[in-house]
Amino acid sequence: MQLSRDTLLKAYRQMSTIxxxxxxxxxxxxxxxxxxFVHLYAGEEASAVGTCLHLSAEDHIASTHRxxxxxxxxxxDVERMMLEIFGKKEGLCxxxxxxxxxxxxxxxxxxxxxxxxxxxxxxxxAALAAKTLGNGSVAVAFTGDGGSSQGTTFEALNxxxxxxxxxxxxxxxxxxxxxxxxxxxxxxxxxxxxxRGFGLPSVKIDGDDFFAVYEAAGEAVARARRGEGPSxxxxxxxxxxxxxxxxxxxxxxxxxxxKLREERDCIKKFRLRxxxxxxxxxxxxxxxxxxxxxxxxxAVARARxxxxxxxAALLTDVYLAY
Amino acid sequence: MALKSIRQAINEALFQEMRRDPRxxxxxxxxxxxxxxxxxxxxxxxxxxxxxxxxxxxxxxRVIDTPITESAIMGAAxxxxxxxxxxxxxxxxxxxLGVCFDQIFNQAAKFRYMFGGKxxxxxxxxxxxGAGRGSAAQHSQSLYHIFTSIPGLKCVVPSNAYDAKGxxxxxxxxxxxxxxxxxxxxxxxxxxxPDEPYRIPFGEASVVREGDDVTIVALSRMVHYSLExxxxxxxxxxxxxxxxxxxxxxxxxxxxxxSLERTGRLLVVDEATPRCGLAVDIAALAADKAFAALKAPPxxxxxxxxxxxxxxxxxxxxxxxxxxxxxxxxxxVGYRR
Numbered sequence: 260m261q262l263s264r265d266t267l268l269k270a271y272r273q274m275s276t277i278x279x280x281x282x283x284x285x286x287x288x289x290x291x292x293x294x295x296f297v298h299l300y301a302g303e304e305a306s307a308v309g310t311c312l313h314l315s316a317e318d319h320i321a322s323t324h325r326x327x328x329x330x331x332x333x334x335x336d337v338e339r340m341m342l343e344i345f346g347k348k349e350g351l352c353x354x355x356x357x358x359x360x361x362x363x364x365x366x367x368x369x370x371x372x373x374x375x376x377x378x379x380x381x382x383x384x385a386a387l388a389a390k391t392l393g394n395g396s397v398a399v400a401f402t403g404d405g406g407s408s409q410g411t412t413f414e415a416l417n418x419x420x421x422x423x424x425x426x427x428x429x430x431x432x433x434x435x436x437x438x439x440x441x442x443x444x445x446x447x448x449x450x451x452x453x454x455r456g457f458g459l460p461s462v463k464i465d466g467d468d469f470f471a472v473y474e475a476a477g478e479a480v481a482r483a484r485r486g487e488g489p490s491x492x493x494x495x496x497x498x499x500x501x502x503x504x505x506x507x508x509x510x511x512x513x514x515x516x517x518k519l520r521e522e523r524d525c526i527k528k529f530r531l532r533x534x535x536x537x538x539x540x541x542x543x544x545x546x547x548x549x550x551x552x553x554x555x556x557x558a559v560a561r562a563r564x565x566x567x568x569x570x571a572a573l574l575t576d577v578y579l580a581y
Numbered sequence: 582m583a584l585k586s587i588r589q590a591i592n593e594a595l596f597q598e599m600r601r602d603p604r605x606x607x608x609x610x611x612x613x614x615x616x617x618x619x620x621x622x623x624x625x626x627x628x629x630x631x632x633x634x635x636x637x638x639x640x641x642x643r644v645i646d647t648p649i650t651e652s653a654i655m656g657a658a659x660x661x662x663x664x665x666x667x668x669x670x671x672x673x674x675x676x677x678l679g680v681c682f683d684q685i686f687n688q689a690a691k692f693r694y695m696f697g698g699k700x701x702x703x704x705x706x707x708x709x710x711g712a713g714r715g716s717a718a719q720h721s722q723s724l725y726h727i728f729t730s731i732p733g734l735k736c737v738v739p740s741n742a743y744d745a746k747g748x749x750x751x752x753x754x755x756x757x758x759x760x761x762x763x764x765x766x767x768x769x770x771x772x773x774x775p776d777e778p779y780r781i782p783f784g785e786a787s788v789v790r791e792g793d794d795v796t797i798v799a800l801s802r803m804v805h806y807s808l809e810x811x812x813x814x815x816x817x818x819x820x821x822x823x824x825x826x827x828x829x830x831x832x833x834x835x836x837x838x839x840s841l842e843r844t845g846r847l848l849v850v851d852e853a854t855p856r857c858g859l860a861v862d863i864a865a866l867a868a869d870k871a872f873a874a875l876k877a878p879p880x881x882x883x884x885x886x887x888x889x890x891x892x893x894x895x896x897x898x899x900x901x902x903x904x905x906x907x908x909x910x911x912x913x914v915g916y917r918r
Contacts, residue, residue: 295715346892357717357891373719408648438625440617444648509624510615567894581886
């Protein structure tokens with residue numbers, strides 16, 4: 260598949276933004292200042308970006324607890340995301356949602372989600388709205404290997420097929436559901452094949468390879484836009500950080516993680532490929548990295564200095580007070 | 582007696598009951614952890630460490646890691662219970678009740694009555710409650726009032742390690758479904774806990790502090806906040822009696838009513854939301870059965886009628902504080918017709 264120079268640059272910029280964002284959130288979390296806990300997406304960037312490059316703000320995505328990457332790829336404002344993660348008033352959800360509930364309806368981002376398997380039915384609903392309204396938009400459900408076994412996910416897959424909805428199910432298989440290996444939790448040992456049983460096209464691809472994701476997602480989105488129904492993609496990927504910040508990760512060794520960073524880095528692989536093919540220059544990619552570092556620096560500085568929500572915000576947006 | 586944390590007390594109760602009765606099994610997500618990874622088996626031992634070590638002694642057949650699949654966990658545990666096991670099923674956060682409620686309230690809770698008294702469902706659902714960790718709207722709720730409202734379920738809400746051990750052993754030996762609610766912020770809280778197994782019967786409240794001016798009924802973490810408030814109030818000459826019901830279903834009405842006969846004033850402190858909850862329930866009990874003794878309207882201190890907010894400043898406001906409890910007590914004590 261031939262990608263334009265602009266698309267390649269955009270892809271790299273977004274993946275690099277996510278990586279810089281996540282590495283920095285991890286640092287800031289360790290330093291203190293970020294409340295609660297965060298689930299980081301570093302290592303999986305190609306999945307979000309390769310998919311969302313085919314989407315516009317009119318299309319919807321529903322995400323997981325590991326939602327920062329999906330949010331950035333879908334066009335959420337990075338500074339306002341950081342403000343939200345720090346629990347500040349100007350955050351995307353006014354500081355009331357936090358990392359696990361970042362949402363931006365204006366960008367078609369239906370929210371990160373604290374419930375495993377929460378997203379697929381919601382995306383099916385967005386796809387139903389698109390089909391009913393006839394507006395040509397599509398909806399993507401991001402789920403993990405863990406979420407692939409939830410009943411809600413099975414029901415959503417079936418409903419999408421029954422109603423022939425413009426839905427795309429992306430199963431990001433990052434190998435571990437919390438501390439349980441996917442080979443234990445997915446009884447059949449093959450998420451893509453299991454999904455196929457619901458009656459929709461379902462492929463398994465190498466999530467380290469941005470181009471593979473981009474191509475598969477492109478086909479699935481085009482199919483949905485043509486009114487040919489739902490598709491699914493299992494993206495084989497890895498997470499560089501633990502399940503959440505502070506996860507001691509005793510289910511894998513430090514060496515294993517370092518090896519993942521060496522051998523399974525989708526961004527590193529993208530760089531090698533585009534520079535070797537002479538499509539982009541190393542210098543322009545480095546410049547993008549520097550811009551992203553500055554962007555994240557600004558976002559963190561702003562988030563740290565920003566005011567928390569006013570106390571009165573506790574009682575707003577609940578329809579009723581008692 | 583040794584000091585033990587709530588985490589240790591629960592772990593000890595599970596070890597002892599599993600040794601005593603081979604029908605007791607533990608099932609849930611990451612109750613051991615590390616399955617099919619290159620790393621350590623039992624690396625989680627439950628996300629709060631309460632089931633740590635069980636798999637080494639009892640094996641994978643009785644310490645059952647599951648996929649992320651709450652409906653199947655709860656339903657399988659209910660089915661196994663009627664078929665001869667005594668499962669202790671873990672619902673990692675009570676918020677996940679939303680995923681699996683049918684198997685709990687339409688299935689497990691109904692069997693005994695609906696089948697004409699023929700079914701026994703010795704099922705324990707261990708779950709976690711409580712705000713205060715910045716875990717936001719879907720990992721911070723206190724939903725025991727929902728369990729309490731369902732006929733066919735018993736509901737335990739312990740506030741200390743001694744009670745946690747004795748009540749969990751009672752729950753495991755009970756022939757009906759019991760939901761056991763552990764507060765996430767209290768796992769490290771220590772009290773003296775006997776090494777040997779013991780049972781605390783359901784429906785027996787604990788009088789945590791004696792006093793003649795006002796009766797405070799509080800659950801879980803709110804027992805400790807009420808104690809803090811009571812200490813401050815004692816310096817002002819107000820003596821609070823604090824009652825911890827320990828089980829919300831069955832509820833020990835008698836201990837509450839006896840106390841009200843003496844104090845004539847009621848404050849209920851509950852970390853859950855205000856509508857249709859324990860605070861309303863116990864206030865109604867007072868109005869119904871202690872009306873003549875009341876010197877002031879029953880008062881409630883609860884979370885507001887909102888989801889749990891993320892920002893720490895808002896979350897702090899959300900959770901009833903010792904200061905709010907003390908202020909409410911002053912109001913009740915100062916009430917004049």
